[in-house]
Structure formats: structure tokens, C-alpha cells
Amino acid sequence: MHPCGNFRERYEQEIKVFSTDFGRLWAGVGFVLLLAVVPLLATPYTLYIVNTIGIAAIAVIGLNILIGFTGQISLGHGAFFGVGAYAAAILSTALGLPLIVSVPAAGLITALIGMIFGIPSGRLKGLYLTIATLAGQFIIEYVLIHWESLTQGTMGITLPPARLLGLPIRGDLGFYYLIFASLAGMGWIAVNLVRTRYGRAFIAIRDNDRAAEGMGIPIFRYKLLSFGISSFYAGFAGALWAYYMGSITAEPFNLGLSVEYIAMVIIGGLGSISGSIFGAVFITLLNEGLRFMTGILMNWGFISQSGLNIAPLREFVFGLAIVLFILLEPRGLAELWRIVRSNFRLWPFSY
């Protein structure tokens, strides 16, 4: 039960993740249901969607650490995701490393690249930094396509079948367990990271960088660290994606992907780890739903006869969703979720 007031006396009580045992119980039950029940009910197509959501959620959690907690905007995360995918592909084909080594290693390589493109944050802030990361996006995209001796250019790389500790990971179901175990682990790390001195330093930098500097936080080092951590998440997700897809080309890692990730962060809720997951679910389902809708509409008699191409409707609705969320609920789905929950908790006395 929640007490009707703030009776916390110590900082440990203030930074608790679950304020009641009831919440902790439900989180555990939900997690077990996710691992046990969903695979039983899901068709291969829905499993594919769920896996895509899981991978996107890992990348978005990382981006949220950067944007939502440290206040630095990166338009290069689509490219960082690609760096992770390529790093995993190259490590597993050229060096023959197993999945359990190559995925974290891909994350570390991406963290390094991300920190290189985070160096401008030492001198620039706000929109200048945004533009610098935009340039990073284009430069990485170019390198991925044109460094042919390493990335095989437009041919792409085919990965060996994924094996974890000697066991082969087969099909969508195998990857479902791998991806959601990773998501749970990475989410757990992120939730706890923001409670440590590092996370609190990030938040201090976001809220007021000069005050943070004045309190003795070396902000350049922390900004770089934040870039590194968030790129690690993007690279980790990219590596999982590369194994899941089986073969990769540089095409998907464009500015559109970066924009999609930022849209997930904003729609989910800035500065909220659970919000990142909501955002990934929302945007992925929106994409799939619109694909489904346009598919149906295309087959309607009068639209297919009029020759109207309604596929661009998806782009329009995607933009509209971003605009509406920013104007109407800038704190995103996490805030809506909180409102709904507190209404239930306080019902019928909504004081």
C-alpha cells in the first residue's frame, strides 16, 4: 500500500525502484509471463515484430540516457546502431569470434566511435552539438558503404549462424529469448545506472551545466561517458540485429533510423527507462499498423482504380504522431501511464 503522504526519511527510500512489494511482485509476474506465455501464443510474424521491438528498445534506452538524462542530442544513433551491426558481423566472420564475445565487443567498439563523435560536446552545446552529430551520421554512413575492404560495400556481409555457449539459436523463438534476456539485463543496468553518482551527475549536467561544473563535476568527461554508454547500447542492439537478420547492408542505418529512435525517446518519455520501451512499442506498432492499413486500402476498389499511391501516408502519420505528442503530451507515454496508474490507485477518492 502507498501511504497518503511523503513519509520518507532516508535517501535510500527516496531512490527506490519499486516503492511497494506489490509493484515488485507484478514486475516479476509480468516478466515471467513475457518469457513463458508470449512464445506459446505468438505466430512467427508477431514474434518477429516483438523481437524488432526488443532490439529497438535496447537502442532507445541508450539514447534516452544521452538525451533524457544528460540533455545532449544525438542525430547519429542510427549510424551507431549500424556500426554495432557491422562490428559484430566483421568480428564473427573475419575473426570467428562467438556471439557471446562479439556482441559486447561490438558494443565497446561502438562506444569508442560514439565517444569520438561526442568530442565536439566538449566545446559545443545545444544545436551546434546536434549539427555535429548530424555530420557524424553522414560520415559514418559514407564509411560503411565505401570502406569496401572492411565492410564489403554494397554487397553486405552474411553472418554465421548464431550459437550461444555451444547451443544453436534457431529461428524467431531462439532470438526472442536472447533479445529479451539482453533487454532485461540492459534495462536493469540502465535503471540502476541513473541512481548512481554517474547517473546523478548526468542529470545535474542536463539541468544546468554551469551549476554542475561549479559543484565539481568534470562535465566534459561525463558528457563523453554518456556518449560512450549510449553508443554502447546502440552498438549492442545493432549487433543483436545483425545476428537476427543473418546478413546486413549499410542501407537501413540512415538518418531516418536516427530520427525514428529520437521519436521513440520523445513519444515514450524523456528521462524514463520504461518510457523508452513504451516508445519502441508505439512506433514499431504504428509502422506495422500503417503498413497493414495501407495494404488493405490499396486493395479497395476505388483507390486502386484512381491510381493514388497511399504508401506515403505512413510517413505523414509518423510525422503527425511526433508533432501531436510534442504539442499535447511532451512528457510522452510514460507520463500518460503514470496518470492512468495514479487514477486507479486513488480511485474513488481522487485527491
Added chain:
Amino acid sequence: MDFFVQILVGGLSIGFLYGLSAMGFVMIFKSSSVLNFAHGELLAIGAYFFLAFVTWAKLPILLSFLLALAACFLLGIIIERILLRPLIGEPLIFVIMLTVGLAAMFKGLILLLWGGNLFTYPDFLPKALGVQWGIVRIPPVYGATLIIGTVFLVLFGLFFKFSSQGIYMRSVADNQRAALSLGVHVKRVFALSWAIAALVAGMSGIVLGIINGVNVHDLSAIGLKVFPVVILGGLDSIGGAIIGGIIIGLLENFTSGYLSPSLRDVVPYVVLVLILLLKPYGLFGLKEIERV
């Protein structure tokens, strides 16, 4: 030598177009500090308005040009009123993502109405505008571009220098709080600057459409090229935008001519990173960037 001169002239003319496209972007940034990611789509909208008036409504060229510019002007006011005014004082990421969302909406709408094909305007430019100096041949479209661009530059120069609204706009750009306390209607200035910027963007879009044909993907790609141009010139300098555009245009053409055509698209961004690291206020920008 011939090759060199060709590349030089080609680079100058592309660069001038970049500069022209960047003018509207700089105007929005100067008055309201908004980084407009929908700029390429604003260019495209101007070009498609003109296309609609010329080919669908079959209006005379000059009338459709003016109508297209008026439509862009109105669109600018609408965007500012409905979408950007609620965001005054909100964090940067919301403003940036709002323009990104707007860009996706506009692009989807244009693709829905016109599709992704390449359209061309009917040929209406007099041949006398073309120039031939020895081996250097300047086609009439570039002559027309130069004239339209110069006319607009002079008109806006006069507008900002002498008209009361122009002076208000400069005062807001200079110091918003001081302008507010001296009785300048800052909200109206924001609306007006979006309107003018959309008008300038529409004009640039029409010119680009005359030269390269109208295609929404090409035009929105130019919207991203604007970033290196304005950073090089200085984010808040209109003259800097033109010079930055010319430098970037020359750089692109020389790289693709002498080094490798595939490098062409990435070189501006490499330059962008270098400028941001070495001289972030650009060639002509105000040196008021906060360093942290």
C-alpha cells in the same frame, strides 16, 4: 584548363543555389533561434505550388510565381501560429523534433499528391539570358537564377535596413528581451519572419525546380545540405549563407572533379565537423556561442 574552368563555373552556380536555399533557413534562425529541419520540404512546397499553378490551373507564369510565393507566405504564418508558438521556452529537443515531424508530414503529403516522379516546368525563359564566353557557356536558367537571387537579396537588404517591420525584426534578432521591453510586438515578428523565410524558401525551391526539375526527394536532400553551408557562413548571417554556399559548392565540384565523385556528398560534412571544432561561429557569425 578547360576542365578547371568548367568545374569552377559549375561549382559557383551550384554554390549560389545552395546559398539561396540557405537564406530562408538563416532568417528563421536569426529571429527565433529555431533549427529548421523542414527547410528542404519548404523548398519543395514552393516548387510544387508553382507547379500546380502553372500546369494544373494554367495561369500565366508571373501570376503563378506571385501566387506561389503568397501561398508560402501564408503557410509560414500558419506553421508559426499553430506549431511553434506553443513551444516558445521549451527545451531545444522538442523544437528540433517538431520540425523533423513537420518535415515527414510535408514529405508524405507531397508524395501522396504528386508521387515521387520528376516534373519539369514548361520552358518559359528567354534565350537571351544565356551567356557564352569562349568555352564557358552559362545556360539561361543560371542567368535567371542570378537575376532573381540578386533582386531578392537587394529587396530584403532594403527591407531590413529601412522598413519599420524590418527594423523590428533586426531588433528581436539582436536582443529579444530588450526589444520586448521597448514595445516591439515580438510574437508578430516571429510570425512575420517565418512567413518571409517560407517565402524565400519557396522562391529558392522554384528556382531549383526550374534548373533541376521538381522532385521531392532531391529538394528535401538539399534541405540537409543547408547545414554545412550555414555553419560555414555563420548561423545568423545572410551574406555568410551566400558565401558559405559558394564555398561548399566549389568544394563539392572540385572534389568530385579531381578526387572521386563518391566523396562529393560527404566532404561538406567533414568540413562541417572541422569548422565546428575550430571556429564554431563560422566566417561571419556572431561570436556569442557559449562554451562549456
